Amino acid sequence: MTLRDEVFAGLILLVSAMGFVAARWGGANLQRLDEWALGGRRFGTIVSWFLIGGDLYTAYTFVAVPALIYGAGALGFYAVPYAAIAYPFGFVVMSRFWTVARNRGYVTAADFVRDRFGDRSLEIAVALTGVLALMPYVALQVVGMKAVFVHLGGAFATGNGELALTVAFVLLAAYTYTSGLRAPAAIAFVKDTLIYATVIAAIVIIPPRLGGWAHIFSASSAALAARPKPASILLQPQLAVAYATMALGSCFALFIYPHSITSVLAAKSRVVVQRNMALLPVYSLMLGFLALLGYCALAAGIKTTNGNVVVPTLLTMFLPNWFAGAALAAIVIGALVPAAIMAIGSANLFANNVFGEFTPRRAQGSAHLSKLLALALLLFALGFVVFVPTKYAINLQLLGVIWMVQIVPAFVLGLYTRALHPKALLLGWIVAMATATWMAVSTVTSTGSLSPNITFTYWSHPVTAFIALYGLAINLAVTIAATALFSLLRIRRAPDATSPRDYS
């Protein structure tokens, strides 16, 4: 084992131990759902900052965003506007949701929708959307880890990295089961410290060795133009709409993903949520510089068809051995933290809003079912990656963003108004889910692979835009029309279980 591998293995063992020890943090009863799943809603500004940051900026992000820049040029930079405008949106919406969730004891978005609209089928629709969108996302975390194990080689790469992957994942499942959200919260400190150190070191060390930023951009420009399918460091005008709509659509999805909701609800006060919305863009700034490592790879002459190895290769090439070990560990730990929170978030949805609705007598506030489901979900994700080609996980995750946006009318607008009829919201959701999925699948025939964007021609101008927003427009149109119809027909609706003072 080289020094790099020892540092790597040591850090992975350290965080696994932290995961188990975290169960004792605060000395709470972890059989209670809000203790296990939300850390007792007790996290202050700093813990929340690490936890939410560690949750939203996943290992897959760190690997895939530079890979996209490396492969497609300027278009890949959409992650930066996306990760910036999500915060003003989150500042307004999530602080309101935090308040009503605290006052009424909600753990998921579907809990809120159930009370607000009194409609079981709408609650189940919201819950299923979250679970469906998250499963491939957990699987992608496993893909990110696998890329690192294979890159490390030696014992780590045994069986194409699947042995090491299984060990890391079984440990993850075990401490998620015992410690709940406290495990990723504790590990997030190590993860983010390592990630920041890596990015700062990479930004300080790599660009000067490649002749400075001006040269990196001009070399990348030349390399992208020489491709069989030329790209550019500037956005081609016909991609401007795709760029803006992808940023906007993804921004709507970011905070309503179940794992984001889990880590936001763990904050101890509304002010903690708001402060974090102002402070978390630091991560986006880091993401922006990390994205530019894709150009560094182009300037360094790294040639590969698998963009996911670009960052690991670059780090091993330029950083000292021990530091490369720490940086690669950061990527793996960066997958463990969100994977744990995603498992917790989707387990809560399943336990509270799907199974819970079909069992007559549920144990209110018990973590038992959620814990078992989180375990099952993590093992399922591992199996998914071992047995199903990676391409499907990526395609399903793209669809996941498109699906997630379709709960905006029921959940986000629901936080402000009850004007929309619950059955109309359900109808809008069904039509939008079906149409948007069909649009995405239809891109396979025109572009050869699943694309998040679709091209329509308006008055002989072809416009390429993000499918999630088409879905949302259809969703809203159907919901509004059906609401008008249902109120004409006087179709009855349940009363609101929340009251105006729950929101302030």
Place this chain on the structure above:
Amino acid sequence: MPKAIAHVTRARYLLLLLPFVAYLYPGWYDRIEPHLFGFPFFYWWQLLWVVLTSLSIGAVMLLGRVRR
């Protein structure tokens, strides 16, 4: 609360729209010149606005505190 101050406290939320304006029309910033530290305009403009987004949210919070 006097009416004028109520308007200011509401109006502070308009600051949250600035990042959307800065980002969502790429035609405004999709160019190379002027460079800054070797970065084309497209890149430094968007990185700069990450910081300005953070500051506008901070400003909304501070203006909310003045009210109390």
